[in-house]
Amino acid sequence: MKFNFKSQPDQMIEKPTENCADHSLYNCTEPDCSGEMEVTDISDFFNTGYTDDLVAGHFFEINYDTNELTIQGQLSEEELEDICSSGFATGGVPSADDVYRRIEILTDEWSIDWIEEEFFDEEGEPLN
Numbered sequence: 001m002k003f004n005f006k007s008q009p010d011q012m013i014e015k016p017t018e019n020c021a022d023h024s025l026y027n028c029t030e031p032d033c034s035g036e037m038e039v040t041d042i043s044d045f046f047n048t049g050y051t052d053d054l055v056a057g058h059f060f061e062i063n064y065d066t067n068e069l070t071i072q073g074q075l076s077e078e079e080l081e082d083i084c085s086s087g088f089a090t091g092g093v094p095s096a097d098d099v100y101r102r103i104e105i106l107t108d109e110w111s112i113d114w115i116e117e118e119f120f121d122e123e124g125e126p127l128n
């Protein structure tokens, strides 16, 4: 699998959640809540412990000076298996489609504006 994703600068890298610090854990339903909203950080997106996220997030980098995002690199079959067999990973070796789907969801949820957006499966075929 080969990744080449590079965003425009100034991407959103954190956003408020529906949870406030005072009424946390669940969506806050206090009508006049004055609590501070908790923040979701984009760096947590791939931290699910599932193998599709481990692979999709393997090369994920955030430049905190420019707020540019990149996912650039190539994984051999062997490297893929290594990543997916680490002790805490859930799931088998994901398909290229599964991995690309996670990047699409990241793109949607965080409204990412890619200037380079290329993804190739194990056979070197482009998926986008």
Ligand SMILES: [Zn+2]
Pocket (backbone or CB within 6 Å): 020, 021, 022, 023, 028, 029, 030, 033, 034, 035
């Ligand atoms: Zn609240």
